[in-house]
Amino acid sequence: MDRLLEVKNLHVGFRIFEGHLRVLNGVCLDVKDGERVGLVGETGCGKTTMVKSILRVLPTPPARVTGGEINYRGRDVLTMSRREMQALRRHELTAIFQDPLQSLNPVFTIGTQLRDIVKDSAIGRGRRLSRREIESRCIEALRETGMPDPERIMTNYPIQLSGGMRQRVCIAEALSTNANLMLADEPTTNLDVTIQDQILRKLDELVEERGASVVMITHSMGVVRDLTERVNVMYAGSIVEMGETREVLQNPMHPYTQGLMASVPKLTGEGINEGIPGRIPSYLDPPSGCRFHPRCSRQMEICSTESPPFFEIANAHQVACYLYREDR
Amino acid sequence: MQWEERRADLKATLAQKRHGLSRGWYKFSRNPLSVIGLAVLAIIVLAAVLAPYITPYPEHAKPYTNFQDGGKPPSLEYFFGTDRVGRDIFSRVIFGYRFSLMIGIVVLALGVAPGIILGLIAGYHQGTWIESVIMRITDVFLAVPPLVLALAITAMLTPNLMNQMMAIALVWWPWYARLVFALASSLRSEYFVREAELTGASKFHIMFKEIFPNCLAPVLTKMTLDMGIVILLGATLSFIGLGVQPPKPGLGTMVAEGAKRLPGEWWGTIFPALAIVAVILAFNLVGDGLRDVFSVEEV
Amino acid sequence: MNATPILSIENLVKHFPTKMGVVRAVDDISVDIVEGDTLGLVGESGSGKTTAAQCVVGIYPPTSGRIVFDGTPIGVMFNRRDKELKRKIRIVFQDPGSSLNPKRTIKQILSVPLKVHGMGTERERLAMMNRLLEMVGLPPTEYLYKHPQAIGGGEMQMVAIARALATNPQFVVLDEPTSALDVSVQGKIINLLTRLAEELDLTYLFITHDLSLMRNVATRVAIMYLGKLCEIARTDEFFRSPMHPYTRMLLSSIPVVTDEEELLKPEKIVSKGEIPSPVNVPSGCSFHLRCPERMPVCSTVDPEMIALKDDRVVRCHLYDTPDMGVLDTIIIP
Numbered sequence: 001m002d003r004l005l006e007v008k009n010l011h012v013g014f015r016i017f018e019g020h021l022r023v024l025n026g027v028c029l030d031v032k033d034g035e036r037v038g039l040v041g042e043t044g045c046g047k048t049t050m051v052k053s054i055l056r057v058l059p060t061p062p063a064r065v066t067g068g069e070i071n072y073r074g075r076d077v078l079t080m081s082r083r084e085m086q087a088l089r090r091h092e093l094t095a096i097f098q099d100p101l102q103s104l105n106p107v108f109t110i111g112t113q114l115r116d117i118v119k120d121s122a123i124g125r126g127r128r129l130s131r132r133e134i135e136s137r138c139i140e141a142l143r144e145t146g147m148p149d150p151e152r153i154m155t156n157y158p159i160q161l162s163g164g165m166r167q168r169v170c171i172a173e174a175l176s177t178n179a180n181l182m183l184a185d186e187p188t189t190n191l192d193v194t195i196q197d198q199i200l201r202k203l204d205e206l207v208e209e210r211g212a213s214v215v216m217i218t219h220s221m222g223v224v225r226d227l228t229e230r231v232n233v234m235y236a237g238s239i240v241e242m243g244e245t246r247e248v249l250q251n252p253m254h255p256y257t258q259g260l261m262a263s264v265p266k267l268t269g270e271g272i273n274e275g276i277p278g279r280i281p282s283y284l285d286p287p288s289g290c291r292f293h294p295r296c297s298r299q300m301e302i303c304s305t306e307s308p309p310f311f312e313i314a315n316a317h318q319v320a321c322y323l324y325r326e327d328r
Numbered sequence: 329m330q331w332e333e334r335r336a337d338l339k340a341t342l343a344q345k346r347h348g349l350s351r352g353w354y355k356f357s358r359n360p361l362s363v364i365g366l367a368v369l370a371i372i373v374l375a376a377v378l379a380p381y382i383t384p385y386p387e388h389a390k391p392y393t394n395f396q397d398g399g400k401p402p403s404l405e406y407f408f409g410t411d412r413v414g415r416d417i418f419s420r421v422i423f424g425y426r427f428s429l430m431i432g433i434v435v436l437a438l439g440v441a442p443g444i445i446l447g448l449i450a451g452y453h454q455g456t457w458i459e460s461v462i463m464r465i466t467d468v469f470l471a472v473p474p475l476v477l478a479l480a481i482t483a484m485l486t487p488n489l490m491n492q493m494m495a496i497a498l499v500w501w502p503w504y505a506r507l508v509f510a511l512a513s514s515l516r517s518e519y520f521v522r523e524a525e526l527t528g529a530s531k532f533h534i535m536f537k538e539i540f541p542n543c544l545a546p547v548l549t550k551m552t553l554d555m556g557i558v559i560l561l562g563a564t565l566s567f568i569g570l571g572v573q574p575p576k577p578g579l580g581t582m583v584a585e586g587a588k589r590l591p592g593e594w595w596g597t598i599f600p601a602l603a604i605v606a607v608i609l610a611f612n613l614v615g616d617g618l619r620d621v622f623s624v625e626e627v
Numbered sequence: 628m629n630a631t632p633i634l635s636i637e638n639l640v641k642h643f644p645t646k647m648g649v650v651r652a653v654d655d656i657s658v659d660i661v662e663g664d665t666l667g668l669v670g671e672s673g674s675g676k677t678t679a680a681q682c683v684v685g686i687y688p689p690t691s692g693r694i695v696f697d698g699t700p701i702g703v704m705f706n707r708r709d710k711e712l713k714r715k716i717r718i719v720f721q722d723p724g725s726s727l728n729p730k731r732t733i734k735q736i737l738s739v740p741l742k743v744h745g746m747g748t749e750r751e752r753l754a755m756m757n758r759l760l761e762m763v764g765l766p767p768t769e770y771l772y773k774h775p776q777a778i779g780g781g782e783m784q785m786v787a788i789a790r791a792l793a794t795n796p797q798f799v800v801l802d803e804p805t806s807a808l809d810v811s812v813q814g815k816i817i818n819l820l821t822r823l824a825e826e827l828d829l830t831y832l833f834i835t836h837d838l839s840l841m842r843n844v845a846t847r848v849a850i851m852y853l854g855k856l857c858e859i860a861r862t863d864e865f866f867r868s869p870m871h872p873y874t875r876m877l878l879s880s881i882p883v884v885t886d887e888e889e890l891l892k893p894e895k896i897v898s899k900g901e902i903p904s905p906v907n908v909p910s911g912c913s914f915h916l917r918c919p920e921r922m923p924v925c926s927t928v929d930p931e932m933i934a935l936k937d938d939r940v941v942r943c944h945l946y947d948t949p950d951m952g953v954l955d956t957i958i959i960p
């Protein structure tokens with residue numbers, strides 16, 4: 001499988017009143033063709049910043065890329081011209097965000113918005129579609145997401161639909177572009193559990209059919225378990241553990257991952273533990289070395305001086321933690 | 329023991345406020361225009377306050393004639409030239425700023441406070457008769473064009489500065505009532521308001537201590553931008569003879585007097601007019617800066 | 628089981644008339660809460676769980692039905708409740724970002740309930756605030772003078788909890804207190820709440836949509852769907868043998884993280900269809916359109932609540948004949 005997306009050692013910062021926020025701290029992410037990759041992290045870990053960096057929609061006065069590359073099919077996104085970037089966003093990359101009310105324009109009908117996207121995507125590939133073709137493609141896209149009565153939905157405004165339906169519209173929009181890479185940033189967090197289940201399954205189905213790749217960004221380990229083949233655990237601007245989903249969830253190695261897994265309330269009813277002590281660090285003055293070390297019960301001297309590289313545990317299971325250095 | 333506790337409490341509270349102010353200044357100073365506006369404004373205010381001491385001919389602001397020096401163009405002796413009766417226009421302009429600033433301050437003080445209070449009450453009681461009564465009265469006042477109403481009032485009463493200020497204040501309060509009403513009625517459904525209600529806090533507390541602090545930002549910004557408009561309104565009234573009466577050096581009055589001598593003795597009109605523009609522009613720039621200060625950064 | 632409940636909801640109904648029809652948010656629910664218990668109220672959107680809690684606390688007056696607290700009927704809106712009641716029943720909202728006034732410091736926020744209920748002089752109140760913050764694990768000198776935006780979400784929620792407890796209440800409604808927080812912070816808050824419940828003799832009405840959380844927090848669980856109760860049971864019973872088809876659908880949809888949990892879930896019921904709007908409640912049993920066990924009677928007759936042994940209640944035609952045999956056959960192996 002080809003490497004579709006490769007984020008290499010990305011450093012992104014923000015300039016604010018109090019100083020300079022060093023958010024992304026050498027984060028790395030790999031996505032191959034047709035892969036479903038999870039990015040797990042809590043609030044403030046930088047996952048949204050990373051998504052926006054890949055799409056290059058970060059407002060660059062306060063934000064600044066201070067290092068690293070984002071390679072899409074071998075070409076660095078960060079050095080692309082505006083034209084090239086636009087083409088990329090039109091045809092190759094697509095995104096779904098957490099709040100569909102923010103992604104959908106409230107003053108236009110679903111039909112208007114969807115038709116725009118279908119038309120635009122076709123034109124970009126050098127094809128003109130007739131009105132009837134556009135219409136039928138839109139309806140087909142909606143139907144594929146499991147939307148009941150798509151013809152009627154086309155005439156509705158976003159506010160007339162339920163949260164689940166709005167998100168289905170966003171998925172339909174995303175899939176209509178026939179993109180190769182979908183970045184899904186907490187797409188079902190705001191939805192009811194039964195609807196979330198339906199939508200995630202559908203998304204999974206559709207992505208599989210098209211051979212597209214998905215980066216599923218979420219804070220829910222459960223969602224990652226059901227939907228991804230590989231997972232990356234993110235903390236304070238860098239990846240601390242990555243590997244095959246099953247493997248990582250069953251044998252979490254990094255103390256943060258272990259803490260996370262232990263904090264998730266279990267159906268088995270064994271009580272809830274105290275969570276992970278401490279807070280996410282300030283990006284103004286982040287901890288030296290491993291950014292997790294102040295909260296780590298097993299920190300060693302080297303953890304506060306040098307940032308740990310990845311150590312390989314099993315095949316493809318890597319941890320950025322000195323506990324797993326070979327010579328131990 | 330008690331004194332020490334109080335001191336520690338006070339110290340901590342003030343430290344927090346200081347931090348807030350310095351953050352505010354940082355946001356304000358990002359825009360150079362705002363800083364320029366503030367500087368110009370500071371100079372104008374300072375000059376107006378210290379007028380008797382810094383102007384070359386302070387006595388020209390009072391009844392004074394010197395026909396010999398009348399109609400002289402700008403020179404080192406008279407920076408802005410002299411008017412028809414020989415008075416130094418520069419000194420009169422500085423004194424004129426006193427009137428303009430006073431109009432702005434008094435009108436806003438008289439007009440803004442009632443407007444805010446009524447807006448808060450109406451907003452919190454949205455949907456009841458209280459709101460209807462207050463907002464319909466507000467609507468009536470808003471329906472009349474400000475200039476017309478101010479004209480009517482000043483024309484009915486003797487035209488002088490005090491009446492002019494009250495007339496403008498009368499027209500000004502509805503805008504604040506409406507602004508605060510809009511803010512208050514949307515804030516009413518916020519959870520922190522609900523929480524205060526459920527705790528049993530008094531309506532006064534909720535309106536003035538919970539809701540109002542969240543209205544402060546738009547109100548302050550509007551006040552700054554309004555200063556310019558009020559000053560202009562005052563100058564307009566003076567221009568048509570209903571405000572500051574000659575021989576007092578109101579800026580609008582001076583523009584009117586000098587207009588008769590255009591285009592020959594242009595300095596009589598142009599400099600007072602520019603002075604008006606300068607102060608309005610300064611307020612606008614500061615207002616823009618304030619808007620930046622109050623905007624919430626999303627990182 | 629036999630103690631008089633501290634809170635008793637009897638046939639509570641709350642309808643909202645709107646332009647598009649009547650929103651039947653809460654449609655006749657009855658449940659009791661015993662002192663010291665934590666009743667978990669679970670449901671998806673449109674279930675009415677939040678509205679029910681809001682009626683308990685007095686944000687809305689009921690359309691009909693009774694709410695009895697400590698022997699006294701309290702089914703009126705907050706502005707018609709006396710102060711003592713407002714002191715005894717408190718609420719913690721879901722989003723601390725909006726339940727704490729961003730323009731006020733934490734000291735000002737905490738002082739409101741203390742001042743309103745006349746709890747001591749200014750000096751005594753300051754001491755109380757210090758104690759409240761220490762109780763929730765926040766060092767007072769650091770936190771008292773800050774504004775909510777300066778602290779993290781978990782800490783904000785702890786301030787909200789401190790505020791709720793400031794009046795020495797007996798009953799606290801927790802409306803999704805950790806839904807807006809990260810899982811690594813959630814544990815701390817939940818454990819804090821459990822500990823405080825014991826130390827201060829509190830009774831909780833805990834609302835959430837997270838069943839895994841509920842499993843570890845509630846002593847009894849009640850599930851709501853479209854304004855009606857589907858099932859009430861003690862927690863362990865509820866998860867071991869869920870009876871109502873909606874309950875089973877819900878349980879089978881939750882994402883879990885371990886294989887052991889996967890085994891505990893009931894057989895996969897693929898949820899289909901959208902949750903109907905409370906304006907258009909289906910006839911008969913409101914769940915029948917999505918129910919895999921639908922019977923002809925379900926589309927015409929709304930089932931009654933049936934009391935079963937072990938303090939369980941179910942509302943479903945499958946259990947219409949209180950046949951104890953039926954109970955035994957659904958226990959999950």
